Amino acid sequence: MWRFIASRVLQAIPVLFIVITLTFFLVRFAPGGPFSTEKAVVPEVKRALEAQYQLDQPLLAQFGSYLTDLVHGDFGPSFKYPGRTVNELIAAGFPATAELGLYALLVAVVLGMAAGIVAALNPNSWRDYVPMSAAMIGICMPTFLLGPLLVLIFGLWLEWLPVSGWGEVSGDKILPSITLGAAYAAYIARLTRSGMLEVLSQDYIRTARAKGLPEYVVVFKHALRGGVIPVVAFLGPAFAGLLSGSFVVETIFQVPGLGRFFVQAAFNRDYTLILGSTVFFAVLIVVFNLLSDVLAAWLNPRLRAGLGVK
Amino acid sequence: MALLEVSHLSVSFHTRNGIARAVDDISFSLEQGQTLGIVGESGSGKSVCCYSLLGLIPRPPGRIDSGTAMFAGRDLLHCSEAELRRVRGDKIAMIFQDPMTSLNPFLRIGEQLIEPLVYHRGQSRDAARKQAIALLEEVGIRNPSQTIDCYPHEFSGGMRQRVMIAMALIAEPQLLIADEPTTALDVTVQRQILELINELRRKRNLAVIFISHDLGVVAGIADQVLVMKDGRMIEQGPVHSLFDNPADAYTRKLLAAIPRGAKSAADRSTNQDLLAVNDLTTRFNIIDHGKSSELIAVNSVSFRLRRGEVLGLVGESGSGKSTLGRSILNLIRPSSGSVCFDGEELVGRDNQQMKPLRRRMQMIFQDPYASLNPRMTIYDTLAEPMLLHGIASKTDVDQQVLKLMDDVGLARAYIRKYPHEFSGGQRQRIAIGRAIATRPEFVVADEPVSALDVTIQKQILELLLTLVERHNLSMLFISHDLAVVRHLCDRIMVMRAGQLLETAATELLWAAPAHEYTRTLLSSSQTELPEAR
Numbered sequence: 001m002w003r004f005i006a007s008r009v010l011q012a013i014p015v016l017f018i019v020i021t022l023t024f025f026l027v028r029f030a031p032g033g034p035f036s037t038e039k040a041v042v043p044e045v046k047r048a049l050e051a052q053y054q055l056d057q058p059l060l061a062q063f064g065s066y067l068t069d070l071v072h073g074d075f076g077p078s079f080k081y082p083g084r085t086v087n088e089l090i091a092a093g094f095p096a097t098a099e100l101g102l103y104a105l106l107v108a109v110v111l112g113m114a115a116g117i118v119a120a121l122n123p124n125s126w127r128d129y130v131p132m133s134a135a136m137i138g139i140c141m142p143t144f145l146l147g148p149l150l151v152l153i154f155g156l157w158l159e160w161l162p163v164s165g166w167g168e169v170s171g172d173k174i175l176p177s178i179t180l181g182a183a184y185a186a187y188i189a190r191l192t193r194s195g196m197l198e199v200l201s202q203d204y205i206r207t208a209r210a211k212g213l214p215e216y217v218v219v220f221k222h223a224l225r226g227g228v229i230p231v232v233a234f235l236g237p238a239f240a241g242l243l244s245g246s247f248v249v250e251t252i253f254q255v256p257g258l259g260r261f262f263v264q265a266a267f268n269r270d271y272t273l274i275l276g277s278t279v280f281f282a283v284l285i286v287v288f289n290l291l292s293d294v295l296a297a298w299l300n301p302r303l304r305a306g307l308g309v310k
Numbered sequence: 311m312a313l314l315e316v317s318h319l320s321v322s323f324h325t326r327n328g329i330a331r332a333v334d335d336i337s338f339s340l341e342q343g344q345t346l347g348i349v350g351e352s353g354s355g356k357s358v359c360c361y362s363l364l365g366l367i368p369r370p371p372g373r374i375d376s377g378t379a380m381f382a383g384r385d386l387l388h389c390s391e392a393e394l395r396r397v398r399g400d401k402i403a404m405i406f407q408d409p410m411t412s413l414n415p416f417l418r419i420g421e422q423l424i425e426p427l428v429y430h431r432g433q434s435r436d437a438a439r440k441q442a443i444a445l446l447e448e449v450g451i452r453n454p455s456q457t458i459d460c461y462p463h464e465f466s467g468g469m470r471q472r473v474m475i476a477m478a479l480i481a482e483p484q485l486l487i488a489d490e491p492t493t494a495l496d497v498t499v500q501r502q503i504l505e506l507i508n509e510l511r512r513k514r515n516l517a518v519i520f521i522s523h524d525l526g527v528v529a530g531i532a533d534q535v536l537v538m539k540d541g542r543m544i545e546q547g548p549v550h551s552l553f554d555n556p557a558d559a560y561t562r563k564l565l566a567a568i569p570r571g572a573k574s575a576a577d578r579s580t581n582q583d584l585l586a587v588n589d590l591t592t593r594f595n596i597i598d599h600g601k602s603s604e605l606i607a608v609n610s611v612s613f614r615l616r617r618g619e620v621l622g623l624v625g626e627s628g629s630g631k632s633t634l635g636r637s638i639l640n641l642i643r644p645s646s647g648s649v650c651f652d653g654e655e656l657v658g659r660d661n662q663q664m665k666p667l668r669r670r671m672q673m674i675f676q677d678p679y680a681s682l683n684p685r686m687t688i689y690d691t692l693a694e695p696m697l698l699h700g701i702a703s704k705t706d707v708d709q710q711v712l713k714l715m716d717d718v719g720l721a722r723a724y725i726r727k728y729p730h731e732f733s734g735g736q737r738q739r740i741a742i743g744r745a746i747a748t749r750p751e752f753v754v755a756d757e758p759v760s761a762l763d764v765t766i767q768k769q770i771l772e773l774l775l776t777l778v779e780r781h782n783l784s785m786l787f788i789s790h791d792l793a794v795v796r797h798l799c800d801r802i803m804v805m806r807a808g809q810l811l812e813t814a815a816t817e818l819l820w821a822a823p824a825h826e827y828t829r830t831l832l833s834s835s836q837t838e839l840p841e842a843r
Contacts, residue, residue, distance in 0.1 A: 203411040209366060210406075211426050211477070212398030225416040301416060301461040 034079035075276035086276035093258035107181030116192025138186030196227035236292030240285035319377035347532030355541035403478035409470035420458035468499035590647035609808035622799030676757035678737035735766035
């Protein structure tokens, strides 16, 4: 087990290095810079600023010193938020993003698995077609359409829920979570359905029925474990995607999260902030993929034996 | 009163392609402590018949059209689902064909064993567990207090079937339905499982319905036999009279199809060696429990095959016989040793260097469902090797394909059809046609009839014998079925754990097996006709 994790962590190092290198050079080669504005800046001022942020040094030297800082956990100062470091900005934005992501994941798993199981138990009936059609629509519908639509229905017409905000009024976290989680719920529903359908046709489910077990035992004890393995393997990438893809939802609902910083940083050529958030998300994605792989393997006794635990 | 009284049971499947009658007016009765064997070929409805008694056929598309099944005072066919559920696993239990897939791989066997007690009897898990350990001991699982916490994949096939039997019997049912319980097992293990079922039946006065396609197996275990074909009952009666005086032509055909006795065709072996195998070894690296280890699948095997000879290779699953067959043809690269085919060394050749020899040596695989490309018509499948090896030219390939189809007994009209349109036997004819399309001198046949019904099996064996004669073939015939091998081969090699134990002329091996293991193998595979009991 530990050997498996250690080898995966070691594999992650070159991945992260490639991500850092690519991002570093791509943003540098993009036209413009953090201090180019519409108004002409006095050349001396610009030079002084560039010297302060070491932008006057050769590119490779900058890359070297950035890597050195990074190893010490220092993402460097922000170019556009004077006096604040990237670490501070991430720390300020991440809690809201993480919370939003977590709720959205919860919505996705609960709704998605429930719909998938119902559909798999009643294949080719209306209880299959309705949730699966809804899932298809959920996958197709972009968040910038679904968000305003939900706001319109539940916020303005029915007046059940607040239309925006995060942690200010009770219930204001519900709509953003659903908006962000919907597409993932739809995907999980489809994964659950196909996983469960496959397991339900296995010989050992027939054995369970032949033992006279109640249907809920057959479904939840005998079938679900094998049926959700594809879902569990998807959870890692899903959570990483929820965290890094929440920009639109954060904007619609005025959530003070990380996505905002991320997009603004790109517009502003805030080199260190772009790099910092990219590296941060890359680490998250690697970690969550590893976690879901370990969990999926642990659910399967054969693979668990391969991991060296029993 | 009989324990189970089934009368006029009819079951049909309603699909988009129409209505298929799977079971048509079947009646039988079964007393306490008796065994009823239901025999038929695949698709005869024998499994559906039993599954529908317990409501285990999927409905829809399945539908029970008529009939009653009185069991302990109630009609199983007209019970509510809840009532039926209480009967299943408690009063009537089942074991299935494939113990590899019939146990839940995600749950420890202990958990699966105690379920009938927990859900039917409301017993505490601890008490149920104690009973499960005792029962595992009884069915012959060693060290049950530890192995009860293992997962199914940690057991061998035979052991898993023992676990299945324990699971079926734990709630002390009155009736056990066994659906081909030994078909997926090796012959020596098969024998043990049959003895176990028989012993438990005597001890518990259990009624057993034993479903099988194998008349020999049924003859050894059943009191009454019911023969089914296409959903209908052909014949029913006590095992002795049925085997001694079969009333129906179909039953006689089934009995005649059991391969029995010595090879009928003449031994065509010459004195000339076609194939000389010396010290052939094939190793695999396997990774298990995170550790990599080496499996020696074929361990320094040496033998000779003469031109015109049919050489049998027998052994249980995992003995390395298929690996040996493939290593000889260089489909798996041997680790060391030598394979000399008509004076040419094969070991160490790459694919390009093998190509000129491939024409002369071909292989027939076990599963005609998996080994034919589903997207190629028969014409494509048969024409491809002929064009590739220059046997036929573009102009005469059509003629050649038709001739080949005549040769293997396929109607010419089928030429544009795809494999899925054929039955298993016809597919194996296609596969054989493909193998002999290049006019090889040597063919490796790897269990070519073990996926087929007994009557079809007989036809395919006859076809192989004819082809051997007509095309002057030499053949290595791999099988786990000794009766089949005896029927076909001039000499037999016995293989176990990667090594050849003995090689002898067929009838000599039967008369005087030199090795202890061969004796076990032979005694397990005797087709037990009733008079031998």
